[in-house]
Amino acid sequence: MTDNIFKKHNLRITDIRKEVLDCFVQSDIALSHSDIELLLFKEYDRVTIYRTLNSFLEKGILHKVFDDSGVAKFALCKYDCNEHQHNDNHVHFKCEVCSKVICFHDMQIPHLPVLKGFSIHHINLLVQGVCPECQVQ
Amino acid sequence: MTDNIFKKHNLRITDIRKEVLDCFVQSDIALSHSDIELLLFKEYDRVTIYRTLNSFLEKGILHKVFDDSGVAKFALCKYDCNEHQHNDNHVHFKCEVCSKVICFHDMQIPHLPVLKGFSIHHINLLVQGVCPECQVQ
DNA sequence: AAAAATAGTGCAACACTGTTGCATATTTAA
DNA sequence: TTAAATATGCAACAGTGTTGCACTATTTTT
Secondary structure (H helix, E strand, O other): OHHHHHHHHHOOOOOHHHHHHHHHHHHHEEEEHHHHHHHHOOOOOOOHHHHHHHHHHHOOOEEEEHHHHHHHEEOOOOOOOOOOOOOOOOOEEEOOOOOOOOOOOOEEEEOOOOOOOEEEEEEEEEEEEHHHHOOOO | OOHHHHHHOOOOHHHHHHHHHHHHHHOOOEEEHHHHHHHHOOOOOOHHHHHHHHHHHHOOOEEEEEOOOOEEEEEEEEOOOOOOOOOOOOOOEOOOOOOOOOEEEEEOOOOOOOOOOEEEEEEEEEEEEEEHHHHOO
């Protein structure tokens, strides 16, 4: 199960890590620190949750998504990422009604014209709108 | 000068508004609340600066840019925006070295495939990389 | 199996961003 | 020039995120 993931990334297997990873495995939306805090079974210190999220981020288990609220959300990396390389450059969607952030794993970010003098490392694309569940018809 | 802008948007002409707007007119990068705080000539209350920025945002004088730090930055709207409509859907660039955020006013956000069930209102695109001044060669 | 080294957790404290309510001051319109 | 409307300053607060340090748990070494 998830234990292999930790071994693969040289992370010790602990309760909070298992629980936090489970939250992401079971969720189809991006989760923030406070989302996780509510989802966790046991109570853990706020700081420990932050550190757990950051270590997952560093190891390439999660990627960070920025929505318009300025609050960091996280989601599982679908492809093999590690501490050296993140391959998640897909589009994200934020519903303006329910505030959910969704990864469009299959929608790659379109290419942009080359910019003289600028080097590009990463591109973030966030689509804002209304998701299917929140449509009023 | 800038007074016309305030009249046009039904904002009273006050010292802080003139100063804050000047900051943006003179800056070619996006500015955060704390950037403004440092740039201002006179000292104003933090809250007043926040409110000034928000009223400019509402009236379409500024638009909000989100960089990866979660801190809101603002930049002048180039085209005629107002409280009902924002027309700024250009690409933004954030330099990973100097942290400056720049508007690429002339680079429109490319079209995306239509998503069944999702309606799109706005698209945010942030390019991260290194700007010309920070290139090491 | 015990000791040493390493890594993870909890707590206290803090910094920063942003908001609200309310009293006071300033603009603008009448 | 007064009244109404709007803007400002202050105090207080909530939320997000970080750091340092002591303590605990897990590995590795002997």
